[in-house]
Amino acid sequence: QVRAYGPGLQGGVVGKPAPFAIDTKGAGTGGLGLTVEGPCEAKIECQDNGDGSCSVSYLPTEPGEYAINILFADQHIPGSPFKAVVQSVFDPSKVTASGPGLERGKVNEAGSFTVDCSKAGEAELTIELISDSGSKAEVHVQNNSDGTYSITYIPQFHGMYTITIKYGGHAVPKFPARLQV
Incomplete structure (x- = not known):
């Protein structure tokens, strides 16, 4: 009843x-x-x-x-x-990325940039750098515990790379982006 x-x-x-x-x-x-x-x-x-x-x-x-x-x-x-x-409530459109490593990269030198998720809620941040020839650059994501992440990567080859930033499985604005190494 x-x-x-x-x-x-x-x-x-x-x-x-x-x-x-x-x-x-x-x-x-x-x-x-x-x-x-x-x-x-x-x-x-x-x-x-x-x-x-x-x-x-x-x-x-x-x-x-x-x-x-x-x-x-x-x-x-x-x-x-x-x-x-x-x-969890998250909004990938509120994620921003900035830093010199998004403009240019050098072979075997660490490039860096910052991803700011502080306004986007809680979700998983995933970042990929893949060259046009299909090789992935090693990417380190450091959680700064304030909603921002410091990203460093080391490209092994010169050429064009595609940077993909996803938050909670969804692409964030302005990404994927192209990077000349």
Whole structure:
């Protein structure tokens, strides 16, 4: 007899409350139990609407899969535990890159540039330098822990290279770019 519905049962995004509702109308008396298990302790807020339903939201602070257990009179309600996938919010279009290593490079000399992801949210930064002949340059990514990354690379061959910068698997603005070594 107890139903739960709402977007929060499917998932949500990090740092935003994920809402859903539980309807116990016609289920008789029984205690309602609610837990959210996942990569982090999610704060749960529950509001009794006074009509046999309650509005619930939880606040996930880390991405990953969460299990939402809803029990009525010590029994899982239909569909419980619900599997909710929480994604990190990131915006690859807010990533910028700058530095001398983006303009020119020299064979066997370290080139460097900075990638600023501080306004883009949390995601994985991936960088590739590939020459037109197909050889990859070795790339070192140093996390400066302030949302910026220091990138150094050492090209082995002269010629044209393509620099690809991706954030969370998505290309960032102005990339791929071309580099003369």
